[in-house]
Amino acid sequence: MTTNAAPFATELTLALGCRDPIISAGMGGPARAELAAAVSKAGGFGLLGMVREPPELIEREIAAVRAVTDRPFGVNLIPSATESGLFAAELDACLAARVPALCFFWDVVPEAIRRAKDAGAIVLYQVGSVEDALAAAKAGADVIIAQGIEAGGHVRGRTGILTLLPEVVRHVRVPVVASGGFATGGGLIAALALGASGIHCGTLFLATHESFAHAYHKQRILDAKAGDTVYTDLFAINWPPHSPVRVLANCVTQEAAEHWFGNHPDTLPREVIAHDDGRPIYKFSTDSPLRSTVGDHEKMALFAGESAALVNTGTSAAEVIERLVGEALEASNRLRLAMQPAWGHRHHGSATSNC
Known part of the structure; x- marks a missing residue:
């Protein structure tokens, strides 16, 4: 596979400036600079998981990502699960460092979106319902991450992603990313087929070498x-x-x-x-x-x-990205072959006798 190719360019890759439509989740704890930088450097979009972290740590982690790659990345914060003073300080640190993107989760907080947008950051919002997707989009979110009940960690979604995803896509006009249950290239193709512009993976990247998980x-x-x-x-x-x-x-x-x-x-x-x-x-x-x-x-x-049932080998984040894209190419080729009519079923015209 040619690593510089972009076989799955989408609205998401255009919006985020990454090659592949794959986002690593901003998992609080495991998603430190080593992981976020590795994902972005490999062509995906890495998120730092800085939930309820002191501003000083956030500043160091942002600097650590930039020391490794000049590719775009983002920071994940959770307004409603963070004391208001700490959240304000976290967001201040991110905006002062001019991070390219902010990802928010749980309750939709329009003021957080406004502050990030006013500072020039792209805003991703992870939601678990059509109602929250509409609220986030109305408040100015640039990308909606639809989280199904299959997801790990804190779960906002109450329905399966195969139902939630097309519903959210139908109701919002911004790129939608599918989250929950994705760990293969075939899953990426399925998400794209349902209208998503990419996938958001946590469990898959938590098991990589660069993850800060134990x-x-x-x-x-x-x-x-x-x-x-x-x-x-x-x-x-x-x-x-x-x-x-x-x-x-x-x-x-x-x-x-x-x-x-x-x-x-x-x-x-x-x-x-x-x-x-x-x-x-x-x-x-x-x-x-x-x-x-x-x-x-x-x-x-x-x-x-x-x-987790689909994650069987500990590899680097770059190997994960390469595997997902390779599997997605194989899956799309299989679909094309499957949709071609078999030779024995082709239309041969009329066989009516003239006698």
Whole structure:
């Protein structure tokens, strides 16, 4: 495959300035500079996951990306899950650094979109419903990421992506990106066929070499089979109430099998199970294990989407991008061949006798 070719140029690649219509999710924790830079350098669009991070760290991570590549990238922030003062400082840091793009998630906050747009940044907004897609587009978002219930991490979507995606595409006029369950080139072709301009992948990139996720988390993803994820609000500490997540089943989900829903962050016990950079991590918190985390990794939130069953080998981010594009080309060729009529079924005209 020619690495400089752009066989899948779309409205998304035009808007973001990347070669391939593949976005790596801004996963809080795992999506640090090493991963975001590797994805962008390889032709995709990397997002830094800077959720509830101090502005100083955000500044360092942005600088670290730019030290590796001059390709465009973005920063993912979550307004409604971040204390207002901290969010304002996070956004200030991003805008002062003139990041090319900001990605927001969860509740639609028009003021966040306005501030980013006024500073000249492209705005992506991840949503889980047609209503939120319309609200984000109306507020000025340039790209909508439609998240299906198959997705890992915090899940805004309540319906499957195959239903949600065409509905969102039908209602908004900006490029739409499909999120939730995508880990193959065939999935990229399916998303494009349903009207998307690209795909947004988290689980797939969480397992790469450049991800800042702990090796234990990566291996659990590589070992996962279909049906190994759990949709629950059990991991609730640090987030607003009633915020479901998708994780790999572990000892915590097994112990609480009768209580996967109805958990409130204020009533869950504060049992310290790990530490990260000196900070205590509680059982039932939304922290996932990172390279810097020490403690009982099995009891932490092992975020993963249903696509974990399709992620079987730990590779570099560049290899992931190359594989996705190669598989997508193969899938599109198979479709073209499948749609050609078989020789035995071609129309041969009338066989009526003249006698």
